[in-house]
Amino acid sequence: MIDLTGKTAVVTGGSRGIGRAVATTLAAAGARVVIADRSDALRTDGASTSDVITAAGGIAESVLLDIADSQQVDAVFGDVATRFGIDILVNNAGVLSAGTVLETSDEAWRSIFAVNVDGTFFCTRAAIRHMVDAGKGGKVVNVASISGLRANPGFAGYCAAKGAMVNFTRQVGIDYAPLGINVNGVAPGFVETDMTAIYDASIRGALEAQTPNGKWADPQQIADTVLFLSSQLSNHICGEIIAVDGGWLVGTPVVPVASAVSA
Numbered sequence: 001m002i003d004l005t006g007k008t009a010v011v012t013g014g015s016r017g018i019g020r021a022v023a024t025t026l027a028a029a030g031a032r033v034v035i036a037d038r039s040d041a042l043r044t045d046g047a048s049t050s051d052v053i054t055a056a057g058g059i060a061e062s063v064l065l066d067i068a069d070s071q072q073v074d075a076v077f078g079d080v081a082t083r084f085g086i087d088i089l090v091n092n093a094g095v096l097s098a099g100t101v102l103e104t105s106d107e108a109w110r111s112i113f114a115v116n117v118d119g120t121f122f123c124t125r126a127a128i129r130h131m132v133d134a135g136k137g138g139k140v141v142n143v144a145s146i147s148g149l150r151a152n153p154g155f156a157g158y159c160a161a162k163g164a165m166v167n168f169t170r171q172v173g174i175d176y177a178p179l180g181i182n183v184n185g186v187a188p189g190f191v192e193t194d195m196t197a198i199y200d201a202s203i204r205g206a207l208e209a210q211t212p213n214g215k216w217a218d219p220q221q222i223a224d225t226v227l228f229l230s231s232q233l234s235n236h237i238c239g240e241i242i243a244v245d246g247g248w249l250v251g252t253p254v255v256p257v258a259s260a261v262s263a
Helices: 017-026 047-057 070-083 105-133 156-179 201-209 220-228
Strands: 010-011 032-038 060-064 090-091 138-143 181-188 241-244
Touching: 010 070, 010 105, 017 032, 017 090, 017 138, 017 181, 032 241, 047 060, 060 070, 060 201, 070 105, 070 220, 090 105, 090 156, 105 138, 105 156, 105 181, 138 156, 138 220, 156 241, 181 220, 220 241
Parallel strands: 010 032, 010 090, 032 060, 090 138, 138 181, 181 241
Antiparallel strands: none
């Protein structure tokens, strides 16, 4: 069993979907979890991710953060580092927008990069700064996508942003491996989340049929891989991207589905 007792993990975009599964999984392994995003801290109905974790006996809190704002990121990470230290960062927050180059506006392009790329950079920089200062190593796990490893027709901005995340992960991975900071990534395939609700039933069926194991992932399956990369079991893995996609990348052709997806 993986034991993260005594570790503090910051999870961005942890209010739902993959992020919530990651946060609850890290907490169940004993980590103190800080959920940092634009919505979880605002919930007052007892259903925030931190509420779910504390109700289950874990340790968690939610903080308000726009990861596209570097000053906010530095302030929040500085506060967390001062109070608890930062041992693990999971860059999960992301946005999706469909469209070819001609269908992608300036605003949509900048929004995709502001969250998926800039936000990942700001949070990684802030976390690693504190990890280096503490001198105890650390773990950074970036939630990318199979769309960052292979083209996905009709998603120009998203593929470009996730591709940037992939190579950023590789670069930071080799830069900080000598200091005992493992930076790796997870590339989910199709997962049961709000984000993939843009696919209609017919397209979903086609995608499932062409996935070697015949089904989409549950967020927990992504979270289990993040847990592994957040633990000592991954100490000799640096700058790698693990696809969690049911065999999609290695076993299927590119399928042009953008025409059946609502932008």
